Amino acid sequence: MKIxxxxxxxxxxxxxxxxxxxxxxxxxxxFAFAPNQEKLKKNxxxxxxIPCESILSLADSCDVFIMSCKPYQIEGVLSEIQGRLFGKVLVSVAAGWSYEKFHGILGDDVRVQCIMPNTPAMVxxxxxxxxxxxxxxxxELKExxxxFSSLxxxxxxxxxxxxxxxxxSGCGPAFMDLIIESYADAAVKYGISRQTAYKIVSQTMLGSAKLQLKTEAHPGILKDAVCSPGGTTICGVDSLEKNGLRGICISSIDAIMKK
Structure with missing residues (x-):
């Protein structure tokens, strides 16, 4: 497979x-093509x-394409290479583009799969x-x-x-990073070094997420397991609830969906 x-x-x-x-x-x-050749070669x-000097060169070199340009650029790109995509596979990771939208332009000549990935794919x-x-x-779907399952x-x-x-999933990493930064700030406030704070908070988030995925337990049950009666954790949970954590999280998604 040449991608x-x-x-x-x-x-x-x-x-x-x-x-x-x-x-x-x-x-x-x-292979990859981008108009900014200097940045492309650096990457x-x-x-x-392997960097390609033209979109046509890329189209002739591969049999599977990943559409990862800006959504507003897609129609222009397709107008240039549509004839060279015949019988090939196009995987789109562009926001706002569905299979139906691609099919309306490409018809049955190109086989299409739309995917929404996120940046933690890098690790x-x-x-x-x-x-x-x-x-x-x-x-093709299995392949x-x-x-992508490797990501x-x-x-x-x-x-x-x-x-x-x-x-x-796509915007979520930014929100998780804000949480990591906030709790790290709290750790720094009470004397922990910045580097150590990031490590402790990030590992705590990673471990908590993996525990939920492995056990498939309701997050509330996992939370309750840490909250001893009259203990410190329930006091922190109480503060988060009083300050509207759940509502703030839901509102952040509302803002995205209304954009």
Whole structure:
């Protein structure tokens, strides 16, 4: 499989880095094109993929493409290379583009799968949301899922739920980083060094998340297990509840969905 990235922004870098780190695909089989050739070549030197000097060169070099440019650029890109995509696979990671939208432009000539990934894919802990509606054959779908499973977990959602799913998993890392920074600030306030604070808080978040995933226990049950009667943790929980933690979290997603 020769994979071509159309665009090489932060998300594409995370995916390409994850593919190479997982050894699911060799770096000499990963190609990319972006208009900013200087930045593209710099990224190629860091990650190991092969930079292409033109979008047409990329189209001729690969059989699977990852559409990772800005959503508003997609129609222009497709107008340039549509004829060279015949019989090939297009995997889109662009927000706001569904299988139906691609199919309206490409018809049945190109097999399409839309995915919403997130940046933790770079370390193999991402969330890959696969839109259920696609035109890949069974073998291709299995191969693409196997490839992306090296970057994290895969969940399928209907087109109608890809927006909210992407809001949670795609924007979520920024929210988690804010929480890490906030609790690290608290640790620093009481004397722990900044570097140690980040390590303690990040590992606490990682461990808590893995415990929930492994046990599949309700988060409330896991929370209760830490809250001893009259203890310190329940006092902290009480403060979070009084300050509206749940409502703030839900409101952040409301703001995204209303944008």
């Amino acid at each position: 071509g990235f159309i665009g090489m922004g932060n998300m594409a870098k995370a995916i390409a880095s994850g593919f190479i780190a997982s050894r699911k695909i060799q770096k000499e089989n990963i 190629a030197g860091e990650i190991g993929f 193999g802990e991402g969330v890959m949301l696969f839109e259920k509606e696609n035109s890949l054959n069974a073998g 693409i899922k196997d490839l 994290g977990i895969i969940e399928e959602l209907p087109a109608s739920l890809m927006g909210i799913g992407g809001a949670i």
